[in-house]
Amino acid sequence: MKQSERTDLTRAKIRKAFIALVETKGFGNLTVSDLTREAAVSRGTFYVHYADKHELLASIEGDLHNNIAGIVKKNIGATIESYSTTDASSRNEALSDNLYTLFNNALYYIDQERWTMKVLMSPNGDPQFFNEIKDVVDETFTQQLKLGNGHFSDALPIDYTKEIVVNNVVYLVRHWINKDNPENVEDFAKILMQSRFLSPNNLIIFSKD
Template sequence: MKLLRGVEMANDKRAAQTEHKIEEALTVLINQKGFNNISVTDITREAKISRGTFYIHYLDKVDLLNHVEDNLLQKLQKILEEVIPRAIEQQRDGAWEVPYKAVISTLNQFLVDRELIIALLSTRGDPAFLTRVKDLFSQEIHRDINSYQGTISYDNNIPPDYIEEIVLNALMGIVLHWLSKDQPESPDEVAQIIMYYCETAPKEWITID
C-alpha cells in the first residue's frame, strides 16, 4: 500500500509539473500571438511536450483556458469567503486588523499568478474573464450581505445597486492597476491603499450596525 501511495504521489507531482509548464506556455503565447491565434501545436512546442501529453490533460485549447480560469477563480473564491464576512463585521466594530491580513493574503495570491492574470485580462486574452472575476466578487459580496445578521443601511441619495457597483469597480480597479504595473508595489503597500479606501469612501454611503 505504501509503495502504491508513493507511485500515486509521484504521478500527481509529474501531472502538476506538466500542467504548470502548459500554463506557462499559454501565458507566453497569449502575450505573443493572442489566444484566438494559438494552436495546440504552438502550446506543445512552447511547453516542450508531446501532443499526446497535452491531450492527457485537456481536450483542446478552450478546455485548457477554462481549466486555468476556473483554478484562478477557485483560489479567489476561497479567499473571498474568508475576507468578506470578516470585513463586514470588522467595519461594524471599527477594527481592521483581520481584514487587513486577509487582504494581504489575497494580494499575495494575485502576485503569484500575476503574469497569467494579466495575459488573460489583456486584449489578447479572454474578454470574458474580467466579467467572471467581477461576477465572483459580486456574488460573494451579495451572499454575505444577505446572510449578515445585523443591519446594513445605504445612503438614500444613491440606489444600493449603484453603491455596490462603485465600490466593486473601485476595489477591482486598484488591484488591476497594481498588477499591470511594470514595478508593482508590495502587497502590504497595496493593502494599505485598499484599507484606506474601505475606511473612507464606502462609509459615506454604507452603514453597518
C-alpha cells in the first residue's frame, strides 16, 4: 500500500471516530484521548494529521463547504446559462431540467455525507455549521447569478428575497437530512423542484361545506 493510501485510511479512521464521538459525547466533551482510543491510533499519529480537535472539525467542515460549493457552482452556472440563452417558449422547461440536475447532484453528495452532516447540525455538534452551509450556498449562487448577468428582483428587500429563493432550499434539505425515514434522492429532488414553483396558495386548501 502506498504512503498516500495509508495516510488517507488513517485520516478516514480518525474522522469516523470523531463523528461517532461528537454524536455520543458532544464536541465540547470529547478529548484527543477519546479520539485515539476510538480510532485505534496513537496520540503521535493523531498529531501528525491534526493539531487538535478544533483543527479536525475545521478540516471536516471545510471539505463539506468546498464540495457543496463546487457542486452548486458547476450546476447553477449551467442552469443560469441555459435559462439566459434559451428562447422564451422553452425557458421554463430548460430551467426545470437544469434545476433538477443541480438538486440531484447536490443531494447525492449530501446523502453520502448524511451522518456527518446530521451530527454536525445536532445539538452535540457545531452550532455554526448550518449557518455556514447557508452562507456557502448563498454566496456561490449569488456569484454565479452575477456571472450570468442575472440579479435578484427588488420586489422584496434583498434579505427576504434570498431567504425565499436560496435559503429556503437549505432549510428543506436540513429537514430531509434529519428525517428518520427520508425519501430517496430522486424523490426528494422532485419535492425540491415542486417547492420552487408552488406558492403557499397552492399548498393550502379549504374544503367547501
